[in-house]
Amino acid sequence: MLNKLALRNARRSFREYFLYFFTMILITALMFSFHSMIYSKAILTLAADGGMFGVMIALASVFIVFIVLWLIHYMVNFMAKRRSREFALYMLLGFHKKQISRLFLKENMVLGALAFLAGLIPGIFLQQVLTAAVYGVLEASYKIRPEFNLKTLFLTAAVYGGAYVLALLRNNRRLKKRNIREILEQERENERQGAGNRTWPKWLFLAALGCLIFFSVQMYRGGIHYNTVLLWILGLIVSAYVLFFGLSAFLVSYIRKGPESLWRRGNLFVFRQLAGKIRTMGFTMSTLMILFTAALVGCCCAFMLSRFQETQGEEKWPFDVACYNPDPEYNFDRERERIKAEEIFEQELAYQIYENHTKSWSAYLDEHIAPDNYFAWDTYIRESDYNQLRSMLGYEPVSLGTGEYLVQIKARLKSVAELLGKKNLVIGNTEYTCKGIYTEAFEQSGHNGADFLLVIPDEAADFMKPYYSLYMAVTKHDLTQEEGEKLRTALLKINDVSTGEKMYDDWEAWEEKDSRGLGSDTMVVSNSFVFVKSIDTYEMRFMLSTFMFPLFYIGLVFLCVAMTVLGVQQLCDTEKYRRNFSILRKLGMRKEETDGLLLRQLVFYYLCPFGAALVFGGILSGYVSMNFSLYSGVTDPVWSYFGISLLLFLLVYGIYFAMTYLELKRSL
Structure with missing residues (x-):
């Protein structure tokens, strides 16, 4: 009998909590598709460090487990509160508390199992989309070939099932300990603002806004240091929770004042409903706002990485092959011989970089842009070279x-050049004035200078000392991965340079000895002796993908979880809305007007946590974007990354909003 009752209740819960069921299907699909990347042969064969992709997905899954655990716990507890009268009736009919808790456990296990099985189908499809996206980022060809790995299935089931079981067992223990009176009182439990003085909550609201403004000013002025960042983050989180606690008091105060605008177009109804929701859901809305903020900032960072890998291959490695040697007299004859044997190279040049034992440019950049990242002396190049x-x-x-x-x-850094270019250079006994500034990609991360290079007439270089030697070449066509790897290995062996980690140890030793700088780039900094554009660009893109895709993964799950909680809270008040709108229609309000009232109410309700997240997330994303542009070399507008993230979020937001509105409208 209990099994039949559990199935019947599960069907009823499916109808009432469809948004929750839909989200669990979506989370299962996302979990399966991303977990498949850990074991996918297609991903592992892309690069030697393909396992790094799996490691980052696993780390992202840790965050996902906690947020899914919170969602399940919240929803199960919410459903238990709404059904408290039903559980009390079961107890009056003679059911034991253990039977009731087991019944509730079975219902949720049925819903969870159905959502998991239903999510596997879109998960297999998303797996192919995700794999194709990774290959697309790396500009590699990929043929669709569905993979179904049992390890992926078991891992997804373990993560999903573990979160479900932990949340259900905790609620199960709590249900067993309660008697009839406690169960009946559970329905009336609310996250409510205490009665009493209505003034101090408003002051808390102003204090929270003040903290946000102070945090923003300090952040943009550079007043937040790494040793105090955790305290600032804690203060920001506390301010977020205080913000909604005070917002309810402001709305209540506004309603009590009764301005003329409050009595127009049903505004009184909308604001009273909104104030009640914020008062009873203040803590939850603050939590959702934090989730929205984290998701927005995470996706913003993912788009930054995506833009970086799209543009910086050409910026960092415009030449197809580049060789470096600390000996300024090195002629690169052996490299030339090896490269010419390939018969695919179009142009080449071996040349020297010079120094004049002056460092006005390097010293300024070292002090104001990136300390300890520049050459000891300013770098010069001949006009002919x-x-x-x-x-x-x-x-x-x-x-x-x-x-x-x-x-x-x-x-x-063009503005820096405009400033420093006002000062003449003195070479020999001659003064030189700045004729112009050029900003094309020129391989300036420790190769053709560190961030800058001063171009002088050939005769002026005769008064200078050669600093180090460089060799650049361009090919007739783009090198394949096999060609590029083979060529790089051969060029490294010419100078008895080690491969792997030892290669970087050798190069760092030379940097320390000769005060070599790499410039202000911090996103991707490579100090290899030999650069082959096709290989280094490929490795850079793959490395950034290991961070980019997990950030999208976390952001989407956070967004879906938050939207589910918002939507379910509205759908579960259907009976109350049906009663309220029935009264409004009896008072003379037409159906079109009540539908518009419902729409406005939902818009304000959904905007509360999301609007606050736009402010918090916009400030944080703006700061991150500003520093990203400064240190990465990407010159896109700061707002562009946040704008793209916002468009993606509005798409998902709109889907959940439409589902909630249409279901409420149908029910009413």
Whole structure:
């Protein structure tokens, strides 16, 4: 009998909590598709460190477990409160508390199992979409071939089932301990603001806003240091919870004042409903706001990484092959011989970078941009070598007159060049004025200078000392992975340079000895002796993908969880809304007006946590984007990453909002 009752109740719960069921299906699909990346042969064969992708997915799953655990616990507890009278009736009919708790456990296990099985089907589809997306990012060809790995299934079942069982067992123990009176009182439990003085909650609201403004000012002024960042984050979280506690008091105060606008178009009804929801759901709304904020910032960071890998391959490695040697007299004859044997190279140049034992440019950048990341001396290049390099990259040549020099610098630092270019250079006994500033991609992360390179006439270089040697080459066509890896290995062996980690140890030792700088880039910094564009770009994209996709994963799950809680809270008040709207219609309000009232009520309700998250998330994302543009080399507008994230969120937000509104409208 209990099994039949459990199935009947499960069917009823499916209708009442469809949004919750839909979200658990979506979470299962996302879990399965991302977990498949851990064991996917297609991913593991992409790169030697393909296992890193799986490690990052596993770390993301840790966050997902906690948020799914919270969602299940919240929803199960919410359902138990709504059915408290039903459970009390079971006890009056002679059911033992153990039987009731077991019945409730079975109902939720049935719902969870159905959601899991239903989620596997879209999960297999999403697996292919995700794999194709990874291959697309790496510009590799991929043929659709569905994989169904039992390890993926078991891992997804373990993570999903573990979260479900933990949440249900906790609620099960709580249900067993309660008597009839406690169960009946459970329905009346609310997260309510205490009665009494209505003034101090409003002051708390103002205090929370003040803390947010102070935090923003300190953050943008650089007043937050790594040793105090945890305290600032804690204060921000506390402010978020206080914010909604005080917002309810402000709404109540506004309603009590009764301004003229309150009596128009059913505004009184909307604001009273909103104030009641915020008062009873203040803690929950604050939690949802934090989830929205975390998801927005996470997706914003993912879009930053995506944009970086789209643009910075050409920026960091515009030449197809680049070789470096600390010996300024090194001629690269062996490298040339090896490269010419490939018969795929179109142009090449071996040249020297010079220094004049001056460091006005390096010293300024070291002090104001990136300390300890520049050469000991300013770096110079001959005009003839510079023009030949520009020709190799398809740029227009430049010309210098007597007593003139040019600046080649990264685009984001052009303002620095304009400032420093006002001062003349003194080479030998001659002064040189700045003729112009060029910001094209020129491989300036420790190769053609660190962030900048000063272009001087050939005769001026005769007064200088060679600093180090470089060799650049461009190919007739893009190198394949096999060609690029083979060539890089051969070029490293020419100079007896170690491969793997030992290679980087050798290069770091040279940097320390010769005060070599890598510039202000921090996202991807490589100090290899040899660069092959196809290989280094591929490895950079794969590495960034291991962070980018998990961030999207976490953001989507956080968003869906938060939207589920918001929607279910509204759908479970259907009976109350039906009663309220029935009264409004009896008072003369038309159906079109009540539908509009319902829509406005939902809009304000959904905007409360999301609007606050836009403010919090916008401030944090703006700060992260600003620093990202400064240190990564990507010059897109700061707001663009947050704007794209917002569009994605509004799409998901709109789907959940439409589902909630249509279901409420149908029920009413």
